[in-house]
Amino acid sequence: MADQPVSPTQDKYYFLVRRLHSLTGLVPVGIFLCVHLATNATVMAPGEPGAMFQESIERIHALGPLLVPVEIVGIFIPLLFHTLLGFQIIFTSRSNAQQYRYGGNVRYMLQRTSGMIAFVFILYHLWQMHWFGAGLGGGAFELHDEAGVATGAATTAAAIQSAWWVVWAYRLGIVATVFHLANGIWTSLITWGITIRPNTQRVSGYACTALGVVLCAVGLGALRGFATFDVTSADPEAVMSSGTRPAERG
Amino acid sequence: MSRTLEVKVLRQADPHSGSHWETFDVAYEAGMNVTTVMQRIAANPVTADHRDTTPVAYDACCLEEVCGACTMVINDRVRQACSALVDTLLADGAGVIEVRPMTKFPVIRDLVVDRSPMFQSLKRVKAWVRVDGYYDLGSGPRVTRQEQEEAYPLSRCMSCGCCVEACPQFNDHSAFIGPATISQAVLFNSHPTGKVDRDDRLAVLSGVGGIVDCGNSQNCVKVCPKDIPLTDSIAKAGRDTTTYKIRQWFGR
Numbered sequence: 238m239a240d241q242p243v244s245p246t247q248d249k250y251y252f253l254v255r256r257l258h259s260l261t262g263l264v265p266v267g268i269f270l271c272v273h274l275a276t277n278a279t280v281m282a283p284g285e286p287g288a289m290f291q292e293s294i295e296r297i298h299a300l301g302p303l304l305v306p307v308e309i310v311g312i313f314i315p316l317l318f319h320t321l322l323g324f325q326i327i328f329t330s331r332s333n334a335q336q337y338r339y340g341g342n343v344r345y346m347l348q349r350t351s352g353m354i355a356f357v358f359i360l361y362h363l364w365q366m367h368w369f370g371a372g373l374g375g376g377a378f379e380l381h382d383e384a385g386v387a388t389g390a391a392t393t394a395a396a397i398q399s400a401w402w403v404v405w406a407y408r409l410g411i412v413a414t415v416f417h418l419a420n421g422i423w424t425s426l427i428t429w430g431i432t433i434r435p436n437t438q439r440v441s442g443y444a445c446t447a448l449g450v451v452l453c454a455v456g457l458g459a460l461r462g463f464a465t466f467d468v469t470s471a472d473p474e475a476v477m478s479s480g481t482r483p484a485e486r487g
Numbered sequence: 488m489s490r491t492l493e494v495k496v497l498r499q500a501d502p503h504s505g506s507h508w509e510t511f512d513v514a515y516e517a518g519m520n521v522t523t524v525m526q527r528i529a530a531n532p533v534t535a536d537h538r539d540t541t542p543v544a545y546d547a548c549c550l551e552e553v554c555g556a557c558t559m560v561i562n563d564r565v566r567q568a569c570s571a572l573v574d575t576l577l578a579d580g581a582g583v584i585e586v587r588p589m590t591k592f593p594v595i596r597d598l599v600v601d602r603s604p605m606f607q608s609l610k611r612v613k614a615w616v617r618v619d620g621y622y623d624l625g626s627g628p629r630v631t632r633q634e635q636e637e638a639y640p641l642s643r644c645m646s647c648g649c650c651v652e653a654c655p656q657f658n659d660h661s662a663f664i665g666p667a668t669i670s671q672a673v674l675f676n677s678h679p680t681g682k683v684d685r686d687d688r689l690a691v692l693s694g695v696g697g698i699v700d701c702g703n704s705q706n707c708v709k710v711c712p713k714d715i716p717l718t719d720s721i722a723k724a725g726r727d728t729t730t731y732k733i734r735q736w737f738g739r
Contacts, residue, residue, distance in 0.1 A: 252694070252699055252732055256699070328660060329658075329700070331655050333655050333706075342704045342709075344704075345655060345703065345704035428703070428725050429726070429729060433723055435708075435716075435718065
């Protein structure tokens with residue numbers, strides 16, 4: 238409460254750090270999430286299965302040696318900062334949504350809950366798909382196999398289909414992450430003093446809900462695309478050599 | 488026909504002892520409020536199971552919801568005992584009336600709490616208009632009708648503590664100064680004479696426990712008995728602190 242002791246350095250950067258928390262959630266991480274879900278949704282594109290998805294990720298990987306620094310500086314550092322500060326914020330909160338069951342209070346509680354779910358989900362997701370996880374038995378995603386055959390969609394789909402619960406973990410993870418972004422945009426508009434009046438906040442609430450629904454549809458649609466992707470229809474040699482056939486992953 | 492109310496009160500003998508529930512049977516009277524209920528218990532301090540006890544200590548002052556002294560948690564919602572009508576509580580579906588002290592302030596005894604943290608916060612943000620000297624300063628700056636209408640709702644704050652009691656960000660683990668104080672800082676920053684201390688107030692609001700510790704649960708505006716647009720004040724403070732900090736960083 239008010240009379241808690243405060244160190245001067247903490248005081249000096251407190252505002253800046255908390256505003257950066259808001260900003261990192263919106264700009265690098267939020268925009269990345271939209272692009273990421275939209276890219277994945279191309280797996281549902283008509284035509285050769287996975288071809289457009291492959292084309293989209295080839296375009297990202299065209300960055301070549303710049304990809305890793307861009308990923309680290311543009312996504313992982315802001316995300317890590319947002320996450321660590323997010324946990325500190327959660328430690329200062331004492332939810333009372335059981336006692337005061339107002340919509341805003343329930344969203345306050347869900348913002349913190351969805352943040353923690355997203356944290357666990359993203360760790361799992363990175364281990365499973367990203368090359369970060371390759372040394373730990375994960376890192377399933379391969380753009381090409383050794384023969385240079387496109388395996389982007391096939392390896393992703395094989396990982397999603399590797400156990401019955403994976404698709405459910407992704408459903409929960411996607412919904413939690415999208416809620417966290419959509420509700421985060423709504424609160425950030427208040428934080429930055431853009432929406433002030435209750436009526437304005439109501440309208441921005443509708444807009445954020447619409448964004449959340451669209452992003453959920455895109456994300457869950459992409460997930461469905463991978464969950465129903467016929468892994469065996471892809472060149473069996475290529476899938477075999479990348480070692481990600483569902484049966485082999487056990 | 489006489490009707491009996493079951494009244495549960497969370498008792499605590501002094502600031503350092505533990506608390507326990509006591510149940511009282513109180514004869515229903517038409518139009519009674521929770522303060523009346525406390526008066527009846529004080530007149531006959533006997534529990535429902537016929538044990539003699541001490542009268543319940545409670546604060547009450549204006550009895551018309553303008554002083555905030557009788558703020559307590561009644562049937563799980565923070566409000567004033569004087570304006571908590573028994574008929575309304577019963578109509579809300581509660582079979583019993585459950586009364587406990589606010590949880591965000593130190594308990595002095597029973598339902599009496601020490602709300603001085605509220606007043607300490609008001610001092611930190613200089614929630615007043617500085618008047619320098621006793622000589623005639625002449626007439627003040629002109630205040631437009633629109634400015635008056637913006638300021639008046641904020642001026643109704645009685646520092647009762649409802650907003651901080653319902654605020655999930657106001658607790659032992661957070662330095663948050665709470666919605667009422669932020670709103671008062673916004674009120675005095677909007678005052679033509681109060682403006683002189685504007686940056687001092689914004690310095691506090693942009694510090695630890697200030698505006699950034701708000702979590703936007705918006706419980707404050709829901710429980711405020713005076714319908715103060717606290718969330719408007721919070722958003723305005725968010726905007727003003729941002730521009731204040733930018734001015735600071737760029738040396739003005």
